[in-house]
Amino acid sequence: MADADQLADRLAAIRLRYPATEPDLVADVVRAILSTLSGDLSAQETSVLAEVEALGRTIASAKAEIAALRVDDITDNHIPFATDELDAIVEHTATATNAILSSCETLDEVATDLTGEAATKLQDATTRIYEACSFQDITGQRITKVVTTLKTIEAKVAQIVATFGASEHQGPIAGTVEPAEPALLNGPQHPTVAMDQSDIDKLLASFE
Amino acid sequence: MPIDKSINVLIVDDYKTMLRIIRNLLKQIEFNNVEEATDGAEALAKLRSGNFGLVISDWNMAPMTGLQLLQEVRADAKLKAVPFIMVTAESKVENVVAAKQAGVSNYIVKPFNAETLRDKIEKVLGHG
Incomplete structure (x- = not known):
């Protein structure tokens, strides 16, 4: 767990240093490294690697589907x-x-x-x-x-x-452009829920 | 004492059709000295260089909104006593409360009728 935490911290630090890094590039590098390691992996690690590869295929498939949708x-x-x-x-x-x-x-x-x-x-x-x-x-x-x-x-x-x-x-x-007082710039309300002039008159009168 | 209808009235709205509507409704109740501005900044410049007895302003305008215009007017020693009516489609409680806190004289929700406009003008000019 300590190793995982340390790795997460290091990844966060790298992300801060290189905010414009393309996720695809990182994925390619990780994939390349994992492929060179596969011969040295334990059974559990091989299983994790298979999961990661499956995840990669799912992402690639999702990308292809989104591209096909012509969004x-x-x-x-x-x-x-x-x-x-x-x-x-x-x-x-x-x-x-x-x-x-x-x-x-x-x-x-x-x-x-x-x-x-x-x-x-x-x-x-x-x-x-x-x-x-x-x-x-x-x-x-x-x-x-x-x-x-x-x-x-x-x-x-x-x-x-x-x-x-x-x-x-x-x-x-x-x-x-963010407008001034954004919370107060709602435009016309739906007639069924909006206050009408008499409601506003009563509200104003309550301040007197 | 009758209302002084010779006062200069400044109407402020970013919709030119609305300016034209309000100008005509004012004319029908014999307010003929009417000037126009299409946002808060233009209105403030006109107010500072003119002699106005009433402001009728929309809220939702850019770059300066009607609420900001009202705040500027109330913070200006020369303008702070000018009656200010907000005429706006903004009808939430928080809008009315914010306008009141900023010192609005009265508040009309769009769409409005000529009776309401006349009634509120009479009120803010001291005869309601």
């Missing part, structure tokens, strides 16, 4: 396509919302020339349109949350691919 497609094609489509949705809703707002502003101008009930009705209608147009902000924030989730998946998939060496062209994963 690169997820990061190279599927996720960029999905995020581009979502960005296009935000752009289209912004364009449409601006067109609606322009028409609404024209109606407001017309309302200034009217008096009485007609003016009131027209302004009430434009107020409701302005309120409804806030959907663009809310849906935009929800879509931003989905894009962030997709980028997280993309980064994790790329990490798995890099670890198992299934890809020849792995670049560094682009880091995401």
